[in-house]
Amino acid sequence: MRLRFPAVLSIKSRSSVVGQIWSNKTAKESDHFGGIKFRSSVERNVGAPGLKYQYTELERVNKLCPKKAVVGIKRKVYPDAYSFDMRFDMNVKNSKGERTWGYFTPLSIGDEFFEQSVHFVGVAMAPESSVVYRRQNYSTVMNVSYAISFSNPVHFNFDGRHSSTNSTSTFKIRAEGVYDSGSGSLCMIGCRDLASNLQGSKQNESLDCEILINAQFPALHAKKKANVEGTIESTRKKSDLLHFERLEFSAIAMSTTxxxxxxxxxxxxxxxxxxxxxxxxxxxxxxxxxxxxxxxxxxxxxxxxxxxxxxxxxxxxxxxxxxxxxxxxxxxxxxxxxxxxxxxxxxxxxxxxxxxxxxxxxxxxxxxxxxxxxxxxxxxxxxxxxxxxxxxxxxxxxxxxxxxxxxxxxxxxxxxxxxGSVVLDExxxxxxxxxxxxxxxxxxxxxxxxxxxxxxxxxxxxxxxxxxxxxxxxxxxxxxxxxxxxxxxxxxxxxxxxxxxxxxxxxxxxxxxxxxxxxxxxxxxxxxxxxxxxxxxxxxxxxxxxxxxxxxxxxxx
Structure with a gap:
């Protein structure tokens, strides 16, 4: 068995541990088996020294998501990129009004991984800590990467299948892009794994990276509490078999305050x-x-x-x-x-x-x-x-x-x-x-x-x-x-x-x-x-x- 800990993660390679198992016996022996490759499925930092995240889709993000101008004399204050606001649960809805639940979990913020960076903004600090905290050379526009997952009912037709069964599966999207704390906007390019038997997928094609994700965070300290609102949509043509209908999501953002x-x-x-x-x-x-x-x-x-x-x-x-x-x-x-x-x-x-x-x-x-x-x-x-x-x-x-x-x-x-409001189901x-x-x-x-x-x-x-x-x-x-x-x-x-x-x-x-x-x-x-x-x-x-x-x-x- 051989294990390897990659030094760099990216949108196309997010496994923090990869490896291989093979038999040292000859092919003629009964206990022989072919090589088996494996990788970790959990997208998180396992503590390998020097581990970094490489953003490879920022050029596409800048073309698809122009920066929003901040209008008005009195600017609104939006969540900080290093605060707990960036992690939230979401309620996903398709065009027919059918719903499911999902999760937005940050993987990296700038050059640091989210699990490490959030410790700088603790709950025990002042209520305004997520707003006033700024690092050295801080910019309002930060590179971010996310792991997105939600339960995918078959009626969503999100994976190219058109089945009438009522089974469900967990759907995962890898995403990276930019977050602007000056306007509260989040824009990312997403990639999803393609199943080997997926209709319309090529044999040498394992990822569909033609996904655009937009989210708008509400302003902090607003008189009326608002939700995070956003969309997940395919940039492919409707005639493409990998195209899926636009999905809308909403979530309650919980700030440090x-x-x-x-x-x-x-x-x-x-x-x-x-x-x-x-x-x-x-x-x-x-x-x-x-x-x-x-x-x-x-x-x-x-x-x-x-x-x-x-x-x-x-x-x-x-x-x-x-x-x-x-x-x-x-x-x-x-x-x-x-x-x-x-x-x-x-x-x-x-x-x-x-x-x-x-x-x-x-x-x-x-x-x-x-x-x-x-x-x-x-x-x-x-x-x-x-x-x-x-x-x-x-x-x-x-x-x-x-x-x-x-x-x-x-x-x-x-x-x-x-x-569209989030309701606790008791x-x-x-x-x-x-x-x-x-x-x-x-x-x-x-x-x-x-x-x-x-x-x-x-x-x-x-x-x-x-x-x-x-x-x-x-x-x-x-x-x-x-x-x-x-x-x-x-x-x-x-x-x-x-x-x-x-x-x-x-x-x-x-x-x-x-x-x-x-x-x-x-x-x-x-x-x-x-x-x-x-x-x-x-x-x-x-x-x-x-x-x-x-x-x-x-x-x-």
Missing amino acids: DAVESVWRMDLEITMVLISNTLLCIFVCLQLFYVKKHPDVLPSISLLMLVILTLGSMIPLVLNFEALFLSNRTRQNVLSGGGGWLEVNEVIVRVVTMVAFLLQVRLLQLTWSSRTGEGNSKGIWTAEKKALYVLLPLYLLGGLIAWFVLRWDNYSELTDFSN NHSLLGDLRSYAGLLLDGFLLPQILLNIFFRSKDKILSHAFYLGVTAVRLLPHAYDLYRANSYSAYNNASYFYANPHGDYFSTAWDVIILCGGSILAVLVYVQQRLGGRCILPRSYRDFDLYEKVPVSTGE
Whole structure:
């Protein structure tokens, strides 16, 4: 076996390792085999000293792509060639509107390879580092090379075949050209490998380098976030069998500023989770102190309300119980740079959630014991059953309505894909919908207590103000933050959630407003009931309405 590490890479030879395997036996021996050549398929720098990239298509690029003039007194600032902006995923579309996904990965920027050059512009630097950073003898026009790949459905007819099958393959293009950071334009010549059985290809022809690639990067710090827009087209005549239809692509460009913003947002959300769970523990403790001082109010606390709150803390613990014990887990820590610290924060969150769960279990146990003790009337149990009879059909009907609304919202989001915008495709399963609806019930945890106060004609101060107002604030704060997040962060910065996770509740502008208003109204109703009586919120004609139980009457003779 012989291995060789080329000193120069180019658009026609990008293998960083090439070699050959052959048999040293004679052709007459049974174990003899012919020579086998191989090469690396991954286009990346393997660390060979002195490795360089040679640009061979720049003359053609200059002819096909004239330099754009910068117009206007105030010039816009575009991504730097040495920043993370240059690497992005793309959404590819043909003339029929059919789509697929692909990747733009830089191989070299100027005389340096991209994997080395990006270390000069780190996420830990100032947010403007990708803009102000300039190397010695820096020019706004830089030579660049790319590795482009995307899933190639057969209906794209991108490789000369006209098959009716539904199979897919990964299509790769080698490209090189120039990037102008003064105008944000990228122009390249591309080459694709031709299959040996490709119709129209010659026997001595292995590459099709008649491909033109254009891309326009959006300006940084724009008021309205724009996408990278571009085209991939063949410069061959339409009669040529190697000609393919023009493809359009769009992508969200993530700059260094956006990366820093994303890390800051994740840190903020982890802190908010810790604060919310800590406050929940404090509010439940205050209610425990309150019932210890006023034990007579314990039987009047809604068991259903306490069960909902307890399950709300238990379910996250059950779903993420491995976080307390498993340290080697696969996580998508994009640009965080400190996965260990992130896992420590997650464990702290689980521990605080466990404490809140145990405190709620204790409050539930005290309420249940007060109900089952001797000397208590059956009136409170009757009122609890009446509240349950009202809530069960209400929850079922609300679940059906919420499910249809959520499905309609998901359908609307998927239809936005036809507009060319990049949309994250989430798998909305039945389990995910049930989990979201459970979060909605948890937001309205005071409803069982309100109904119990009505049926039991309660006139006592059952819940402490700190408990029902504080827990309500903890439940509503994620929706207020979601409204802020939707207007303050880019869509791609919402790829990971630590707080106000849409998969655990209903989060959208409409739902946030509805839940904020609804939760506030429930808290106000509890406050009014505890001051004026359980039935004070009913119309006057229903306040004195009651059902009397028939009792046997004995007649004396």
